[in-house]
Each structure stands twice: as structure tokens, then as C-alpha cells.
Amino acid sequence: MSGEKQGAEAEPDFEERVRALLAGDASALRPSPVPYPEIRRRGVLERRRRRLAVGGAALAALAAVPVGAHALGGGSTTTSPAGPSPTVRSSPRPTATPKPTPSATPTDPARPASASQLxxxxTFxxxxxxxxxxxxxxKxxxxxxxxxxxxxxxxxxxRIILAMRSTGDSNAPGDGYFVVAVREKPTAARLICDIKGGEAAGLNTSTGDPFGDSAMPVIPDINSGKLYQQSYLDKGNWKLPFRWGVIGGYRSSVARMTVSYGDSKGEAVLDHGWFVATGTxxxxxxxxxxxxxxxxxxKLVYDSDQDGSYEKTLP
Structure with a gap:
């Protein structure tokens, strides 16, 4: 009995000593530091692995869709065989080269130097x-x-140098219009033509150099009277108002010309060696x-009043 009692009393002492020892060791133990860099590295690797897995799944899904299949905004869908799309190169549409047209032989005369000569x-x-x-x-x-x-x-x-209306008189009845034209080659020529009723009613021509052997800087055309006077039979009883004109040649020394006739005055037009003056x-x-x-x-270089060959009065 006494032995059992002593053994029972010994156990509590032993347990207390064990607890004391454990408590001392526990207070001496410290937890080791958390390995944060390693945990972060593993986390990054894990996220990359997941993204690669998702991307691979997306590529697999795309590979299953036929190339060229589209359905946008409810529009029609067209399909084409799977495979690489052909490369399309855009090049400018070739411009058709116009076929050369044969050059037409010119048939019209040259125009006057100024619109005031028509x-x-x-019209021209x-x-x-x-x-x-x-x-x-x-002809x-x-x-x-x-x-x-x-x-x-x-x-x-x-080259046309003058076109103006013509007034009929007792010698040549009917109104119409005059056309005055000149040429240089093959032989110099000047035409005064009267058109009436749409047909040529009279033609006056001269050929050769308008100056002849004259050294004057200005030479009035000897037949200008056809343009600035009516018939001698109607002298003093002309039809008015009356459109008149006067033409002639001028040399390069002449830069300007004036004309006066009755109650009208004005400037003459200088046109390639010919002067043209008109009025009413x-x-x-x-x-x-x-x-x-x-x-x-x-400087005045010519005055018809000083020209002995010029008829200063009307017949």
C-alpha cells in the first residue's frame, strides 16, 4: 500500500517537471521568417501558366472557325475554303490612249487684231x-x-481686217455687209466684197504691195471710197445714219493713227501693216x-491733207 501511494505521488511531480520543461522550450522557440520572394515568384509562374492555357484554348477555338466567315451587324455571311488568303495587289487602271485624229486642213481665215473690226x-x-x-x-x-x-x-x-454693214444706194440697191480681207502669200492681195441677200453681190480686188513705189509712211487704199461714200448719183442725199470705213497701209514708223470724217472722229486700228478706221x-x-x-x-509723220495723191474732196 505504501508503495502504491508513493508511486501515485511521484507521477504528479514528474508531469509537472515535463510541463515546465515544455513551457521553457516553447518560449525559446521562434517561428522562421516567411519566404515572400519565393512565394511571389511561384505566383507569377502560376499566372503565366494559366494565361498560356487560356491563350492556347482561344487559338484552338479560332482554328475551328472557317476562314472568311463573318457576320457583322446582321449582314450576309460568306465562307471560303480554309487556308491562307491570296495576296491582292491593286494597280492603277490603264488609261486608254486616245487614237490620234488626223489634223484637219485649216479652212478659216485669220481673225482681225481687234474685235472692234467686226x-x-x-460675227467672225x-x-x-x-x-x-x-x-x-x-471663180x-x-x-x-x-x-x-x-x-x-x-x-x-x-486675214479678215473689217466687216461692217453696207448701205444700198440708187446704183446698188439693197443693204448688206462688207467683208475686207488681205493676204501676204503667195502674192499680196486685198479684197472688198459686198454680201447682199446671203450672196456675193460685188467684189473689188487689188494685188501686189499696197505702197507700190511710194515712200510715204501711210498709203490710203485707192478703193477705200467704196467703203466711205455712197453713189455719185445720190450726192447730197445720202441715206443716214451711214456706216463708213477707210483702209490702207502703214509702215513700222507709224505707231498711232487718227481719222475724222464729217461729224465723227476716232482712232484707227493698226493690224499687221494695215490700218482700219470706221465711224457713223x-x-x-x-x-x-x-x-x-x-x-x-x-510726232506727226503723215497728214492726208498734205498728201498730193490723196483725193480730199468727194466726187
């Missing part, structure tokens, strides 16, 4: 047409074997137009 609403086309009728008129009225006949050529050989009379006249020419400095 008067009274007469009308003047050119009138010139063509004048040349046809010349149609050729006398058989006439040694004096001169072929006046084609309209394209000429509102009263009867007895004297011919007076012409004056000036050089580049304004």
Missing part, C-alpha cells in the same frame, strides 16, 4: 462665210481664157476722211 453685229463666222462666197464668186464669174484672171486662193490664205455719219459731207499718222514719240 461691226454691226456681224459670218464674215468668214462671206469671204468664202466672194472667192467662189470670183464663177471668170471669163473663158481670160488672161487677166487671178486665182484668189482659199479663205485660209486671208449723221449729216451730209463733201470732204473725204482726213487721216493723220504719228510715230512713237507722238
Amino acid at each position: 461691226l454691226d453685229g456681224i 463666222e459670218q464674215a468668214a462665210g462671206g469671204l468664202g462666197k466672194c472667192l467662189d464668186y470670183n 464663177a464669174n471668170r471669163l473663158p481664157k481670160d488672161p487677166s484672171y487671178t486665182d484668189l486662193g482659199r479663205p485660209a490664205d486671208y 455719219l449723221h449729216r451730209q459731207v463733201t470732204e473725204a476722211p482726213r487721216l493723220r499718222g504719228y510715230d512713237g514719240t507722238g
Whole structure:
């Protein structure tokens, strides 16, 4: 009995000593530090692994869709065989080269230097047409074997220098229009043609150098009277208002010309060696137009009143 009692009393002492020892060891133990860098590295690797897995799944899904299949906004869907799409190269559409057209032979005369030389609403086309009728008129009225006949050529050989209305008189009834044209080659020529009723009614021509053997800086055309006077039979009783004109040659020393006739005055147009002056009379006249020419400095170099070969009064 006494032995059992002593053993029982010994156990509590032993347990207490064990607990004391364990408590001391526990207070001496410290937890080891957390390995944070290693944990973060493993986390990053894990996220990468998951992304690769998801990306691989997406590529696999795309590979299962046929190439060219689209359905956007409810539009129609078209499919094409799976495989690489062909490369399409865009190149500019070739421009068709126009076929060359044969050059037409010029048939129209040259235009005057100034629009003011086409008067009274007469167009260039009308003047050119009138010139063509004048040349046809010349051929149609050729006398058989006439040694004096001169072929006046084609309209394209000429330059129109004046077109204006013509007033009929007792010698040549009916109004119409005048066309005045000149050419340089093959022989110098000047035409004054009267068109009435759409047909050539009269033609006056001169050939050769308009100056002849004259050394004057200005030479009025000897047949200008056809443009600035009515018939002698109607002297003192002209139809008014009356459109008139005067033409002639000028040399390079002349830079400017003026003209006065009855109650009208004005400047002449200088056109490639020919001067052209026009106006409108509102009263009867007895004297011919007076012409004056000036050089580049304004000096008077010609005055028709001082020209002995110029008819200063009307017949």
C-alpha cells in the first residue's frame, strides 16, 4: 500500500517537471521568417501558366472557325475554303490612249487684231462665210481664157481686217455687209466684197504691195471710197445714219493713227501693216476722211491733207 501511494505521488511531480520543461522550450522557440520572394515568384509562374492555357484554348477555338466567315451587324455571311488568303495587289487602271485624229486642213481665215473690226453685229463666222462666197464668186464669174484672171486662193490664205454693214444706194440697191480681207502669200492681195441677200453681190480686188513705189509712211487704199461714200448719183442725199470705213497701209514708223470724217472722229486700228478706221455719219459731207499718222514719240509723220495723191474732196 505504501508503495502504491508513493508511486501515485511521484507521477504528479514528474508531469509537472515535463510541463515546465515544455513551457521553457516553447518560449525559446521562434517561428522562421516567411519566404515572400519565393512565394511571389511561384505566383507569377502560376499566372503565366494559366494565361498560356487560356491563350492556347482561344487559338484552338479560332482554328475551328472557317476562314472568311463573318457576320457583322446582321449582314450576309460568306465562307471560303480554309487556308491562307491570296495576296491582292491593286494597280492603277490603264488609261486608254486616245487614237490620234488626223489634223484637219485649216479652212478659216485669220481673225482681225481687234474685235472692234467686226461691226454691226456681224460675227467672225459670218464674215468668214462671206469671204468664202466672194472667192467662189470670183471663180464663177471668170471669163473663158481670160488672161487677166487671178486665182484668189482659199479663205485660209486671208486675214479678215473689217466687216461692217453696207448701205444700198440708187446704183446698188439693197443693204448688206462688207467683208475686207488681205493676204501676204503667195502674192499680196486685198479684197472688198459686198454680201447682199446671203450672196456675193460685188467684189473689188487689188494685188501686189499696197505702197507700190511710194515712200510715204501711210498709203490710203485707192478703193477705200467704196467703203466711205455712197453713189455719185445720190450726192447730197445720202441715206443716214451711214456706216463708213477707210483702209490702207502703214509702215513700222507709224505707231498711232487718227481719222475724222464729217461729224465723227476716232482712232484707227493698226493690224499687221494695215490700218482700219470706221465711224457713223449723221449729216451730209463733201470732204473725204482726213487721216493723220504719228510715230512713237507722238510726232506727226503723215497728214492726208498734205498728201498730193490723196483725193480730199468727194466726187
